[in-house]
Amino acid sequence: MSGLARRDAGAGTTAKTGVNAGIDIGGTKIAVLIVDRDGLVRGRATHATSVGDQATAAPAIAAALDEALATANLQRDELDAIGVGVPGRVDPVAGHVTLAVNLGWTDFDLRGALENELGRPVVIENDARAAALGLHRRRAATGANGSDLAYLAVGTGIAAGVVLDGKLHRGTRGLAGEIGHAIIDPEGPRCACGQSGCLEAFASGPSIARRATAAGLHATSAKDVYAAAVAGDATACELVDDVGRRLAWAVHLLVMTYDVDHVVVGGGVSHAGSAFAEPIHRELERLRAVSSQAGELLPAHIVEVLPPEAEPGAWGAVAVATAIRVPDRPRETEVVRHG
Numbered sequence: 001m002s003g004l005a006r007r008d009a010g011a012g013t014t015a016k017t018g019v020n021a022g023i024d025i026g027g028t029k030i031a032v033l034i035v036d037r038d039g040l041v042r043g044r045a046t047h048a049t050s051v052g053d054q055a056t057a058a059p060a061i062a063a064a065l066d067e068a069l070a071t072a073n074l075q076r077d078e079l080d081a082i083g084v085g086v087p088g089r090v091d092p093v094a095g096h097v098t099l100a101v102n103l104g105w106t107d108f109d110l111r112g113a114l115e116n117e118l119g120r121p122v123v124i125e126n127d128a129r130a131a132a133l134g135l136h137r138r139r140a141a142t143g144a145n146g147s148d149l150a151y152l153a154v155g156t157g158i159a160a161g162v163v164l165d166g167k168l169h170r171g172t173r174g175l176a177g178e179i180g181h182a183i184i185d186p187e188g189p190r191c192a193c194g195q196s197g198c199l200e201a202f203a204s205g206p207s208i209a210r211r212a213t214a215a216g217l218h219a220t221s222a223k224d225v226y227a228a229a230v231a232g233d234a235t236a237c238e239l240v241d242d243v244g245r246r247l248a249w250a251v252h253l254l255v256m257t258y259d260v261d262h263v264v265v266g267g268g269v270s271h272a273g274s275a276f277a278e279p280i281h282r283e284l285e286r287l288r289a290v291s292s293q294a295g296e297l298l299p300a301h302i303v304e305v306l307p308p309e310a311e312p313g314a315w316g317a318v319a320v321a322t323a324i325r326v327p328d329r330p331r332e333t334e335v336v337r338h339g
């Protein structure tokens with residue numbers, strides 16, 4: 001029996017509460033939001049610990065969820081569904097995480113493990129894809145125009161999620177938006193994927209720290225590098241300018257490829273604030289000035305760098321949970337369940 005059929009059968013047996021949970025799994029943390037049907041946050045929790053290996057992941061996620069439920073004064077069985085965003089390759093139909101390099105997971109039936117642990121319907125999705133869907137839903141809820149959106153996440157890795165015509169665009173293998181592995185300089189550093197000169201090898205958090213160290217700075221993280229730039233260190237300033245240029249090219253590439261009407265930039269590295277955002281905006285301004293096409297397709301107001309408190313991953317996971325449960329969005333159900 002397919003997951004969709006099983007879930008539809010289950011949906012009739014319990015009254016809906018309109019309350020869903022979104023769980024964002026990162027390399028070093030688990031963030032949970034409990035959100036009601038009006039989009040209001042009822043509870044939240046952040047565990048600053050690794051989710052662990054495949055054997056211990058479900059109990060670790062359940063512990064974080066229970067903590068959030070306690071802040072909301074709710075029980076597990078009062079949740080309609082639970083959405084989970086995973087930093088890796090996901091098969092949302094099978095409910096499997098095919099590969100999550102940073103978590104050390106391979107061919108992991110995460111949905112099965114969580115449904116056994118929690119006794120509630122679970123939907124899993126790639127984290128950047130989920131975040132794009134959530135950002136799109138929130139913009140739609142605020143009455144913003146536009147059916148197309150791209151989200152560029154810059155953190156431990158770099159990935160994008162793309163919503164086209166109001167629907168999450170996955171591509172044939174669920175990998176649409178893997179822009180971190182677009183080659184932007186074939187002479188560039190070796191990437192973990194095996195290619196040389198991928199965007200991620202220049203501008204992910206670990207790459208920024210590595211490049212800073214190679215340039216003689218004492219930096220253990222991208223955060224250190226941005227702090228040094230803010231303090232006026234010339235080497236750090238040069239490096240964050242270079243990172244900003246390359247990320248601006250990624251924004252440009254997303255717009256030129258998909259002709260989206262909104263591009264959102266977020267992820268852990270973006271939490272450096274204006275030191276992160278300004279070099280991106282400067283380069284976009286330069287691109288606009290030299291190309292009328294860039295000027296037309298990439299006006300200043302379509303690019304938004306999220307504030308650190310935005311939590312796009314957890315909101316995206318909520319959106320994924322909501323998507324399979326809302327009856328007047330059958331196309332969404334189809335996307336989630338059948339690719």
Ligand SMILES: [Zn+2]
Pocket residue numbers: 180181182191192193194195198200
């Ligand atoms: Zn790569």
